[in-house]
Amino acid sequence: MIDIARAFDHGKAFIAFVTAGDPSLEATETYVKALVAGGADLIEIGIPFSDPIAEGPVIQQADQRALASGTTVDRVFEMVARLQTQVDVPLVFLTYLNPVFHYGYPAFFQRCRESDISGLIIPDLPFEEQAEIRSTALSFGVAPITMVAPTSDDRIARIATQAEGFIYAVSSLGVTGERRQITTDLSAMISQIRRSSDRPVAVGFGVHSPEQARSIGRMADGVIVGSHIVSMIGADPAGAPDQLFEYAQSMKQALLSID
Amino acid sequence: MTGRFGPYGGQYIPETLMNELFKLDQAWTHFRHDPAFQADLDRLLHDYAGRPSRLYFAERMTRDLGGARIWLKREDLNHTGSHKINNVLGQALLAQRMGKTRIIAETGAGQHGVAAATAAALLGLECEVFMGQEDTERQSLNVYRMELLGARVRPVTSGTMTLKDAVNEAMREWTARVDDTLSVLGSVMGPHPFPALVRDFQSVIGREIRTQLAEQTGQLPDAVVACVGGGSNAIGSFHTFIPDASVALIGCEAAGAGIETGRHAATIATGSIGVFHGMKSLFCQDDDGQIAPVYSISAGLDYPGIGPEHAWLHDSGRASYVPITDDQAVAAFEYLARQEGIICAIESAHAIAHVQQIAADWRPDQDIVVCLSGRGDKDVAAIARYRGRTISD
Structure with missing residues (x-):
């Protein structure tokens, strides 16, 4: 299993999200390889869920397409097992608690270990409910990655102190999706996190352009892009590998250009 | 453990809403024992709801x-x-005491939506109701009723376009706008404190x-x-x-x-x-x-x-x-x-x-x-x- 910290070893990290099985698991494999070839430092693989309450329309629809194409948790594990021999960056899952709960925590995390999944992000599992998975995940070497939001305030210290892998800083109120402007005072939020943790901080929700990557990269250790990638895939599934390769290059270049 | 019924309950919700849920829990813990709040609620239940x-x-x-x-x-x-008015009058009064100016609600048949729109009209709160597209067609009368009461009805086109999706959309909207808004859940469901809060009002x-x-x-x-x-x-x-x-x-x-x-x-x-x-x-x-x-x-x-x-x-x-x-x-x-x-x-x-x-x-x-x-x-x-x-x- 690749240590998540390695994603932050080559300058500011570009973290890319794809929904597994949209439009097919075979296609997802090629997208992940293209993103990594273009310079992505860590890949978040979304296990689709019927009711993803933290997602905007773009990822909601990707989840629907992925489920319609017959994607199951087991089939995602099989895809990841094929991928692990072909990419050399850490892979983490992003999904909702119910598919994991239903699979059974020990069985799920054991398969994570077998398929080289380094971490797990669950948007509907806040700090107070982390006990659900924390000890099981850690015992299989999987980092439970927690989120910090613009409304977290006094909770930031508590969350950050116990953080594993990296800290997912949510840039904005609301759900995932591209935003022209991010109005949250990210620098205040990030310094608050850094007072309690030396884990890397990556910012997601609304991030898509190299300009945003450059400005956020000055404060954070990395940026996370989901909806923009998923909409590129949705618009042109066949042409997406080339576009994703170029996009990852442009994002990584922007992040490396920060002095 | 707080908000648990045996193994059930809890707060499985995006981080963005957690502090808001704590504030709601604190507000309810305080106001449920506040004689002035109870008097206001009793008066509304008696004189207004019947x-x-x-x-x-x-x-x-x-x-x-x-x-x-x-x-x-x-x-x-x-x-x-319907019984829905018992809960919305309580939650809308609570929203007002918490300094909120807007409530949002999910509805299936429209009974909770109509009740929420009614309470909002009565207390001068802004109101938006999320309703599955399919349900807005099946229950067009209730859609118009909510609009008459001054609420904005937002048809939900995601997922199966019914109650479950209306709940999803109301939760998503709440994460986008927590400062001035309370999501008034219509049933004994959702994250703590809602199952207890709605039960208390009902x-x-x-x-x-x-x-x-x-x-x-x-x-x-x-x-x-x-x-x-x-x-x-x-x-x-x-x-x-x-x-x-x-x-x-x-x-x-x-x-x-x-x-x-x-x-x-x-x-x-x-x-x-x-x-x-x-x-x-x-x-x-x-x-x-x-x-x-x-x-x-x-x-x-x-x-x-x-x-x-x-x-x-x-x-x-x-x-x-x-x-x-x-x-x-x-x-x-x-x-x-x-x-x-x-x-x-x-x-x-x-x-x-x-x-x-x-x-x-x-x-x-x-x-x-x-x-x-x-x-x-x-x-x-x-x-x-x-x-x-x-x-x-």
Whole structure:
């Protein structure tokens, strides 16, 4: 299993999200390889869920397409097992608690270990409910990655102190999706996190352009892009590998250009 | 642990909402003991909503069924026509005390949406109601009613376009705008403190049943029967009687076209433990933990989960839950209209249907109370269609 910290070893990290099985698991494999070839430092693989309450329309629809194409948790594990021999960056899952709960925590995390999944992000599992998975995940070497939001305030210290892998800083109120402007005072939020943790901080929700990557990269250790990638895939599934390769290059270049 | 009913309940919700849920919990912990808040709520429930609602002895039904005495708790006579007003008046007053200027709500059939729009109009709050596109078409009258009351109705086109998706969308909207907004959940579901908060506001139903029946018979009821979707009128009716072991508590869930057809919303009969909509509870789901599409003729019971306290009452054996099909509910809807001159909500007809089945098993000196959670005007056109007649609203 690749240590998540390695994603932050080559300058500011570009973290890319794809929904597994949209439009097919075979296609997802090629997208992940293209993103990594273009310079992505860590890949978040979304296990689709019927009711993803933290997602905007773009990822909601990707989840629907992925489920319609017959994607199951087991089939995602099989895809990841094929991928692990072909990419050399850490892979983490992003999904909702119910598919994991239903699979059974020990069985799920054991398969994570077998398929080289380094971490797990669950948007509907806040700090107070982390006990659900924390000890099981850690015992299989999987980092439970927690989120910090613009409304977290006094909770930031508590969350950050116990953080594993990296800290997912949510840039904005609301759900995932591209935003022209991010109005949250990210620098205040990030310094608050850094007072309690030396884990890397990556910012997601609304991030898509190299300009945003450059400005956020000055404060954070990395940026996370989901909806923009998923909409590129949705618009042109066949042409997406080339576009994703170029996009990852442009994002990584922007992040490396920060002095 | 806070907000738990045995293994059920909890707060499985995006981080963005956590501090807001704590604030809501603190506000309720404070105001539930605040005499001025309680006085305001009692005044609204009495003068505006028309409480206490009547407990009516259904003499013709009792005679016809030939067993226990049947009593109807007439929540259908409340202002806006259902029990939903009890909860929204409480939550809207709470929102106001918390300094919120806007409430949002999800609705299936529209009863909770109409109640929320009503409370918002009364208290001068902005109101937006999320309703599945399919439900806005099935219940166009209620859409217009909410608009008349000054609310904005937002049709939800994601997922299955019904109640579950309306809940998703209301939660998403709340994460986008927490500062001035309270999401007023309509049932005993969602993350803590909602299951407890909504129960507290609805438990006025059971407290009144206790007093009113004692005045008539000097006794406790032998059974209390209510329909269950998320389960707010049922918890409201049951809650005060939980310590009274002699009182049977029976919830009636929607079996739709029949359990064996797979087209139903019978969570207790067929569901399994899971985590969804902020709570750990029982849900209709597939082998991979995806939430299953559900079906019922009743938009208000057309929900793939059940409140966590019900899941616990079921596990502990304190309450029992029975499935009632569309056919049985429609027959009960018609039966109550002819027998007692009451057109009840199709949701409530699920409870009536069960009483039709069991009344004769009880003695004539025993009392069964049925919560008539809402009135049936909204359902008349759909029932006519079910019987092959097309009428316009």
